[in-house]
Amino acid sequence: MLSERPASAGFLYRMTIRTTTLEGGTVAIDHLDGRIIALLAREPRIGVLEMSRRLGVARGTVQARLDRLQSNGVIRGFGPEVDPAALGYPVTAFATLQIRQGQGPDVRAHMATVPEVLELHTTTGTGDMLCRLVARSNADLQRVIDRVVAIEGIVRASTAIVMENPVPLRIIPLVEQAAEDRERNG
Amino acid sequence: MLSERPASAGFLYRMTIRTTTLEGGTVAIDHLDGRIIALLAREPRIGVLEMSRRLGVARGTVQARLDRLQSNGVIRGFGPEVDPAALGYPVTAFATLQIRQGQGPDVRAHMATVPEVLELHTTTGTGDMLCRLVARSNADLQRVIDRVVAIEGIVRASTAIVMENPVPLRIIPLVEQAAEDRERNG
DNA sequence: CGTTCACTGAGCATGTTGCCCAGTGAATAC
DNA sequence: GTATTCACTGGGCAACATGCTCAGTGAACG
Secondary structure: OOOOOOOOOOOOOOOOOOOEHHHHEOOOOHHHHHHHHHHHHHHOOHHHHHHHHHHHHOOHHHHHHHHHHHOOEEEEOOOOOOOOOOOOEEEEEEEEEEEEEOOOOHHHHHHOOOOEEEEEEEOOOOEEEEEEEEEEOOOHHHHHHHOOOOOOOOOEEEEEEEEEEEOOOOOOHHHHHHHHHHHHHH | OOOOOOOOOOOOOOOOOOOOOOHOOOOOOOOHHHHHHHHHHHOOOHHHHHHHHHOOOOOOHHHHHHHHOOOHHEEEEEOEEOOOOOOOOOOOEEEEEOOOOHHHHHHHHHHHHHOOEEEEEEOOOOEEEEEEEOOOOOHHHHHHHHHHOOOEEEEEEEOOOOOOOEEOOOOHHHHHHHHHHHHHHH
């Protein structure tokens, strides 16, 4: 079931695509790029050869597009998507933190040491930081929060427990949007 | 550079592992599982064969572990990680929505139609829903929010724009934690 | 004490990859 | 207008990884 992508050095393919780069590091992707990403999202284990067959283009083309999408940074990688729930962490929560002036760096470093902190953002608005937490249970969430706020510098933490996840993290609609925009604008 | 995972039906490998399943669909993973996931996270394009070499175990073992991790649901997939910023959406924001009683389902359906909504959760606490948005610019964020709140049922929306992302979405520390817990408990 | 199970190490046919090449049409530059 | 560049096609070849199978081993389990 788990097949592979041979480990390889892998230089850029013979082709180099006339990349359309917009302002600010933005990369324009066309419809074919969009289809490649969508196909890859739907069937991650598909091969370049199989993709070229499905998309009706030459293998080299898919190869080149993929290389470009990766060196572009559009596709950051293919890391395994691990489900925290399956690991025993079925509870997800978002915590808004208020930080004491100048303690930002300390808090950031501290948060990075807590495994249950899956991501951390600094934001505008009421809070100063927003983080995503997971825990083994609602009760366990208390332990996690205690550990999080166990550092000087966090003035207040406000937690919202996730009940449902109607829209799981997704990117395809945005990719299609971006591909269509490219078609229209050029 | 972009190598592959041959498209294949792929039945379970000959081996079936004495799976340790805990209460509530939780799967216990051991140290080897942890190393596999970590290795895969670090070098997603590595092959089963290469992994077995690096980890010092037989190819079949890695194959079987990986199959199990996937059928377990611990590894959900290997979808491409697309960077919204590279696509021209460098602005990320979190919006807290307050929903009018009974309008939840309508709002959920509506949110799913907005490409810039990357994820949506229903939560406890002050707000009723929390969503992650992206936009082409701060100005564009207004357009996105307008589109989001363009449905009856959203009483109030409070938005926090992300400035920095000190801890990007990660899972490895949790995986290691889970692997260690397994070692200790059983 | 026999069975089950995870794992090893080996093998083989098949299929994919990495890389190369010549040729085409279209957009770009001179 | 003409030459060049570039994305893409379709073909080819050697090297390699995969999918699947098999026999054997040690440890945990009933």
